[in-house]
Amino acid sequence: MMMPRASFALVALVAAGLPACEATVQVQRSRPVARRRFVQSLVAAGAVAGSVGRGVTADEGVVVTGPDREASSGSTAPPLRIDPSTSPITATEACFLDISIDGAPAGRIVIELYGGVAPESVRNFRELAEGSRGFGYAGTSVYRCIPGLTIQAGDVTKDDGTGGRSIYGDSFPAENFAISHSVPGLVSMVAGRGGAVDSRFLVETRPDGSQYLDGKYVAVGRVIRGMDVVTRIENLPTTGTKNRPRARVAIDASGVIPLGEARGTSKGEKAADQSSTPQPLRLR
Numbered sequence: 001m002m003m004p005r006a007s008f009a010l011v012a013l014v015a016a017g018l019p020a021c022e023a024t025v026q027v028q029r030s031r032p033v034a035r036r037r038f039v040q041s042l043v044a045a046g047a048v049a050g051s052v053g054r055g056v057t058a059d060e061g062v063v064v065t066g067p068d069r070e071a072s073s074g075s076t077a078p079p080l081r082i083d084p085s086t087s088p089i090t091a092t093e094a095c096f097l098d099i100s101i102d103g104a105p106a107g108r109i110v111i112e113l114y115g116g117v118a119p120e121s122v123r124n125f126r127e128l129a130e131g132s133r134g135f136g137y138a139g140t141s142v143y144r145c146i147p148g149l150t151i152q153a154g155d156v157t158k159d160d161g162t163g164g165r166s167i168y169g170d171s172f173p174a175e176n177f178a179i180s181h182s183v184p185g186l187v188s189m190v191a192g193r194g195g196a197v198d199s200r201f202l203v204e205t206r207p208d209g210s211q212y213l214d215g216k217y218v219a220v221g222r223v224i225r226g227m228d229v230v231t232r233i234e235n236l237p238t239t240g241t242k243n244r245p246r247a248r249v250a251i252d253a254s255g256v257i258p259l260g261e262a263r264g265t266s267k268g269e270k271a272a273d274q275s276s277t278p279q280p281l282r283l284r
Helices: 005-015 032-044 119-130 227-234
Strands: 062-064 093-101 104-113 142-146 150-153 186-191 197-204 218-225 249-257
Touching: 093 119, 093 227, 104 119, 104 227, 104 249, 119 186, 119 197, 119 218, 119 249, 142 227, 142 249, 150 227, 197 218, 218 227
Parallel strands: none
Antiparallel strands: 093 104, 093 249, 104 218, 142 150, 150 197, 186 197, 186 218
């Protein structure tokens, strides 16, 4: 019996002796059923745990991609969709944003990142938080607040929502749209001209989700601590048609912190993360 091409790809991955998160397997398939069966075979082989948590991007062309891979080419909306309201996603790392309002400290926002689902986009967000390229989120401000909907920030060039710059260049193609915007606190990269991604991001605040963003914005993580800070920001008075807050809402500092500390478990506190125990991959 002839082995399906998806199985050949899986055999090659296993034979190479590499974990899924370190390998890159290009599988050019045109039939959704074939792509679905390939991902299911990865799950069955133990290469994927949780909700696509260790390096699988349910993408039209790239099925498995390493977290340190440079941005390459854009992708269309994936045939799979992860719903974080029913399928918690495995976090790979965490970042923080220290916020002030008109110079007064307002608190810290902690975001868990899903590098197993969108590694290129997560790397972009993480390095901007670290400022490792000589520019980043520290010193920028929240430029838009819409109560019950979103706050937006991260314009590292103009600080008004009309600029932005990624670690890969001015912008890079949207990686995938695998995560559904079904829960508040989700952090997504703002889509610019032509759907490209730069440094700008939003935090979703709509209580019942913002699924109208599905297929348009790349979700990279979720706020796990500091949603009270986000709520305070979104309800600030605004000015103009673009809803810019009257007060300066600044990101005074940003960076990366260990997941245990991000979840409050390093000091014996109860974990505050939204993802908890990884669940089986759900296919749509």
